Amino acid sequence: MLLDSLPRYSLGFLPTPLHSLPNLSARLGGPAIWVKRDDQTGLATGGNKTRKLEYLLGEAQTQGADTLITIGAPQSNHARQTAAAAARAALKSALVLRGAAPTDRTGNILIDDLIGAEVFWAGARADDEALNEVADELRARGQRPYVIPLGGSNPIGAVGYVTAMLELVEQAKAAGAYFDAIVFATSSGGTQSGLVLGDWLTSYADRIVGISVDHPAEALVPRLIDLAAATAERIGLSINFSADDFEVNDHYLGGGYAVMGEPEREAIQLCAQTEGLLVDPVYTGRAMAGLIDLIRTGEFKAGQTVLFWHTGGTPALFAYVKQLARPA
Ligand SMILES: Cc1ncc(COP(=O)(O)O)c(C=O)c1O
The missing domain is CATH 3.40.50.1100 (Rossmann fold)
Incomplete structure (x- = not known):
């Protein structure tokens, strides 16, 4: 095994x-x-995302990524923990959150902000569409994103x-x-x-x-x-x-x-x-x-x-x- x-x-x-x-x-x-x-x-x-991120980050490092990118609900715990994992490994993080930016940046969003994650709002776009578009945008800037699916569930x-x-x-x-x-x-x-x-x-x-x-x-x-x-x-x-x-x-x-x-x-x-x-x-x-x-x-x-x-x-x-x- x-x-x-x-x-x-x-x-x-x-x-x-x-x-x-x-x-x-x-x-x-x-x-x-x-x-x-x-x-x-x-x-x-x-x-629970910490345990998943140990393996996802391990894989990201073997691929030479410099940014973790993922998607979730506005109050996504997974997104917040992905940003924290990226910080620990001295990588950048990009979070694609569903819908439009709320006026009140509280709970997980506050922590995303404190960590310095780059937050993108998906608006009306479907999850995969928004995630892929933002990943492409990062690549166009010269970043090497490692894409993590919703909930880190792969x-x-x-x-x-x-x-x-x-x-x-x-x-x-x-x-x-x-x-x-x-x-x-x-x-x-x-x-x-x-x-x-x-x-x-x-x-x-x-x-x-x-x-x-x-x-x-x-x-x-x-x-x-x-x-x-x-x-x-x-x-x-x-x-x-x-x-x-x-x-x-x-x-x-x-x-x-x-x-x-x-x-x-x-x-x-x-x-x-x-x-x-x-x-x-x-x-x-x-x-x-x-x-x-x-x-x-x-x-x-x-x-x-x-x-x-x-x-x-x-x-x-x-x-x-x-x-x-x-x-x-
Ligand atoms: C606090 C919390 N519990 C449980 C779950 C569900 O875990 P899973 O997505 O692995 O089914 C999540 C997923 O985001 C979560 O944030």
């Missing part, structure tokens, strides 16, 4: 902590809940969550913990594909449950199958995955991507008030709201142990001040 010989640039504070959430567990009265703290990976507050980035699964298995063994299910936010699929491939290697988990934040399962699962197979190939394995290998729960899409509703608000407040743990309005708050509902409806029960894999997103909290702050 090629896992140990792939180009990798060390960025993360790894292994990330693994610990129990006794107060939240007691409040919900169901299974014991633990958390894997990938919100603490480092890189301008941390998040077979190079997803390797980061294969090694994350190996990390978890070691840690769980050392802690004497076993998890009946691993629950996390899924969107562009690199995290889930990597975890499922890591599980194929370790035969560790019974259930790996991605709570979709934006896509219906029927749209996401085919992408996960392809990405996991391509990631396996990247590490020298030939594996045929099927839909049965991917559990995607799309019951918590609420009002749509980045629309914070009552379930996300409750999850954010409950985690903060019981554990001092911050989850975000877009990804981890939605996934935690899903987990809370699955506990309340008896899908996860007392006697079981469930791991919430925290994938970051904390800076987005500050873009939702109006919806989250106490009235003055």
Whole structure:
């Protein structure tokens, strides 16, 4: 297996902590809940992109790139972490963000600005069109951009969550913990594909449950199958995955991507008030709201142990001040 010989640039504070959430567990009265703290990976507050970027940056360096370029939503955690990774490696960063420039440059956009990323607004252009146009513009200027797709979710980035699964298995063994299910936010699929491939290697988990934040399962699962197979190939394995290998729960899409509703608000407040743990309005708050509902409806029960894999997103909290702050 090629896992140990792939180009990798060390960025993360790894292994990330693994610990129990006794107060939240007691409040919900169901299974014991633990958390894997990938919100603490480092890189301008941390998040799941750090692990992907270690491999993407490794590849960028072997190609002699001088600029990392990627695309995302205005409050993209992936874009912010890509800019931070570029800064660490003394490269430039270019971020193509969807839509038009907002008047309020807060949350992740503030951090993009602080890092000195060059921000391009995609306007009405489709993702790939905007990304390719900006990459061409950089090349025309003489820069050597390394293009990273949405969410860093290609077979190079997803390797980061294969090694994350190996990390978890070691840690769980050392802690004497076993998890009946691993629950996390899924969107562009690199995290889930990597975890499922890591599980194929370790035969560790019974259930790996991605709570979709934006896509219906029927749209996401085919992408996960392809990405996991391509990631396996990247590490020298030939594996045929099927839909049965991917559990995607799309019951918590609420009002749509980045629309914070009552379930996300409750999850954010409950985690903060019981554990001092911050989850975000877009990804981890939605996934935690899903987990809370699955506990309340008896899908996860007392006697079981469930791991919430925290994938970051904390800076987005500050873009939702109006919806989250106490009235003055
Ligand atoms: C905080 C956070 N959690 C989860 C995800 C979803 O991860 P993936 O895109 O690998 O499915 C993202 C993606 O942007 C994210 O920013």
